[in-house]
Amino acid sequence: MHNNLGLHFTTQRLIIRPLEEKDYESWLNGFVNRRPSQYRHDKGQVDMSDATEPWFSALITRQQQAIEADDLYIFGIFDKAHRHLGMLNIKNLSRDNFQWAEIGYFIHNQYWRHGYAYEALTELVKQTRDTLHFHRIEAHINLDNIPSIQLIEKLGFQFECVRKGFIFENEQWTDHYVYYLNTHDDDLQM
Incomplete structure (x- = not known):
């Protein structure tokens, strides 16, 4: 039932795609193995006691519906060993004459400082342009979120x-x- 509409991307080290049923254990381990909060904008360890397999299945269904409606695109970030490293999202702010979206991202804090966020976001920007055809992408960031x-x-x-x-x-x-x-700027280097 859950197809990812061709939204499956790879980089040198990463697989970026919508979550699937088979991802449950890897996805859960990514959250369960988080370290304590490293700074104010890091959620740190998260209570995952309600994240059962049926709950995860319902989450995937909601995410698939959002993709099919062109409202919100949510991607898991996995390494080639299938460890869940984090998540990316693209929120459709407006299509029509704007083709405008907002991106969001996080890497589980146990995987920080390996360049995963940069690698994943580089591919996301490319696919936001080439596959989803957004012209303008925004990132909204807290004033003190220096990283x-x-x-x-x-x-x-x-x-x-x-x-x-x-x-x-x-x-x-x-x-x-x-x-x-x-x-779509001529000087965009992707």
């Missing part, structure tokens, strides 16, 4: 603005930086 800012800048995203009171998190409206990349 994420450095990563997105390394990928060629440009700072656009600070959106004041942009997202409700930690019981308050929080400012975010907005970075953007126009994927």
